[in-house]
Amino acid sequence: MATTTSPAALAKVASYAFWARDGKELATFYAAALGFQVVQEYPDEEGVPTAFLVSNADGSVLYTFYTARDHQAPNWPQDELPFHLDLSFDDIEAGEKRLLELGATKPDHQPGGGQWTVLLDPSGQPFCISPAANWQY
Numbered sequence: 001m002a003t004t005t006s007p008a009a010l011a012k013v014a015s016y017a018f019w020a021r022d023g024k025e026l027a028t029f030y031a032a033a034l035g036f037q038v039v040q041e042y043p044d045e046e047g048v049p050t051a052f053l054v055s056n057a058d059g060s061v062l063y064t065f066y067t068a069r070d071h072q073a074p075n076w077p078q079d080e081l082p083f084h085l086d087l088s089f090d091d092i093e094a095g096e097k098r099l100l101e102l103g104a105t106k107p108d109h110q111p112g113g114g115q116w117t118v119l120l121d122p123s124g125q126p127f128c129i130s131p132a133a134n135w136q137y
Contacts, residue, residue: 015053015062020123023067025103027052029122030063032102033087073124077109085127086116092131099129 020026027038031054039059042051050067074081089095096117100106104119107126111118116130 015064017064017066018123018125019066019068019071020125021067021069021071022123023050023052023065026121026123027054027063027065029103030054030065033099033104036061036063071123073120074126076107076120076126077111081126084125087127087129088132088134089129090132092117092129095129 018026018030024038024041030036031038034054034056036054036056038052039055040053041049042053044050052065054063054065055061087095096106096119099119103122106117106119109118112128115134116128118126118128120126
């Protein structure tokens, strides 16, 4: 039985949240990678900044990066990933080079038959990069 839902009752994603040993480092990395800015810091109970909000120019896309002192990077590819980011580039070679300069690393294990490249962000979390053309439907 189908039901109709009022548009006002549908959720919108407010922010995508990530944890790392150093939330500020990860926020700075993704802000630079995406051409965004770190727009706000949130302190913990002792006043130490531990959450960092990254946004695009118009504020329509938000990412929050939290410092979690006990965070452990996944042991990829042995561990399954609960999520990861896919980034696309018009110039994939230039994009990969820039991400590596920003602090990403490239693991030896590269699944996907050349359709994408896996990199690790500064927290050790895998993410994929591919040509923008791969994402056109």
